[in-house]
Amino acid sequence: MVGMSSNPPYPAGTVVAGKWRGNRYVVERLLGRGANGTVYLVKREGRREWYALKVGYDTLDLQSEINVLTSLQSCRKRNEHRARRENPLSSFLLEADDFVDGNNVPFYVMRYVQGKPLHLFLSKNGPSWLGLVGLKLLNNIRKLHECGFVFGDLKPENVMVSDYGEAELIDFGGASPIGRSVKQFTEWHDRGFWNAGSRTGDEGYDLFAFAILCLRLLNEQGLKTAATQLPQTRNVEELLRLARTLPDKKLASWLILAIKGGFSGSEQAMQTWKEHIYTPRTAKQENIATPRWLKSAFALSLFVLAITMFWLFRL
Numbered sequence: 001m002v003g004m005s006s007n008p009p010y011p012a013g014t015v016v017a018g019k020w021r022g023n024r025y026v027v028e029r030l031l032g033r034g035a036n037g038t039v040y041l042v043k044r045e046g047r048r049e050w051y052a053l054k055v056g057y058d059t060l061d062l063q064s065e066i067n068v069l070t071s072l073q074s075c076r077k078r079n080e081h082r083a084r085r086e087n088p089l090s091s092f093l094l095e096a097d098d099f100v101d102g103n104n105v106p107f108y109v110m111r112y113v114q115g116k117p118l119h120l121f122l123s124k125n126g127p128s129w130l131g132l133v134g135l136k137l138l139n140n141i142r143k144l145h146e147c148g149f150v151f152g153d154l155k156p157e158n159v160m161v162s163d164y165g166e167a168e169l170i171d172f173g174g175a176s177p178i179g180r181s182v183k184q185f186t187e188w189h190d191r192g193f194w195n196a197g198s199r200t201g202d203e204g205y206d207l208f209a210f211a212i213l214c215l216r217l218l219n220e221q222g223l224k225t226a227a228t229q230l231p232q233t234r235n236v237e238e239l240l241r242l243a244r245t246l247p248d249k250k251l252a253s254w255l256i257l258a259i260k261g262g263f264s265g266s267e268q269a270m271q272t273w274k275e276h277i278y279t280p281r282t283a284k285q286e287n288i289a290t291p292r293w294l295k296s297a298f299a300l301s302l303f304v305l306a307i308t309m310f311w312l313f314r315l
């Protein structure tokens, strides 16, 4: 164990220098702290691009995250070989090294995902965004499955959403190869917790967690009440009942199927979502306000037109 979660975070301007690879990253600010590490917004010294740098508390835990990210990186390269040059900003993993900071503190550098955690995004923008955000998220989950991994710890806190509704997964600490035991999960989102199936990582495990994520976003109190039941009485029927109370019946049917493990995989789950739940966002839904400068320009052009007409008709 190196470094402690209780350590004060590095202040802005701290240079995290890699012992083995020699690259230097300047800390801009803290992005967040979790059970496995502290994440900072950084710039590589002398460069303009932003990255997220995670300093781990435990070398082994961090190494397993790095291994997953490395596999995803090479899978993505194989799948996207047509995209000739890879943009380093979209890399899952840029590099891993040790920071000589008294002890050797392990760290890795990944893409910086800008946005808000999913629950904060939806409470600010409204539940009508769930169709679009859910589709983007399911697509990311599908790609992960295609690479042979399950995400495991799927919850709103591990999904960042941009202002335009692009959803990205963060924190691959719970990801594991398909077929192995899920190594990190959060009770409410865990199939085992609800006596709804095993903790073996299969595509259905993530789809179940996704369904709970939706229930939590739409009726957190209901889920909380269901979760407080004794382990012996806690069961999937409670979840199905909650899903049925949702006003959107198509969404309810999708959730029920995911909870029961009825999808053949994430491809089918995503296509069904796309056909029945996702509705392209319209300008009205986006609620894009007309900028004031545009209103003024329009008023001015009307004024000029009126003067022109006046002069034309006087002649």
Ligand SMILES: Nc1ncnc2c1ncn2[C@@H]1O[C@H](COP(=O)(O)OP(=O)(O)OP(=O)(O)O)[C@@H](O)[C@H]1O
Residues within 6 Å of the ligand: 031, 032, 033, 034, 035, 036, 037, 038, 039, 052, 110, 111, 112, 113, 114, 157, 170, 171, 172, 173
């Ligand atoms: N790539 C990223 N881009 C932007 N912010 C990030 C990124 N990775 C992590 N964060 C921020 O840092 C926080 C902690 O990161 P992370 O969830 O990876 O840590 P953890 O120790 O694995 O947490 P947990 O206790 O949830 O397992 C996140 O909640 C998020 O706010």
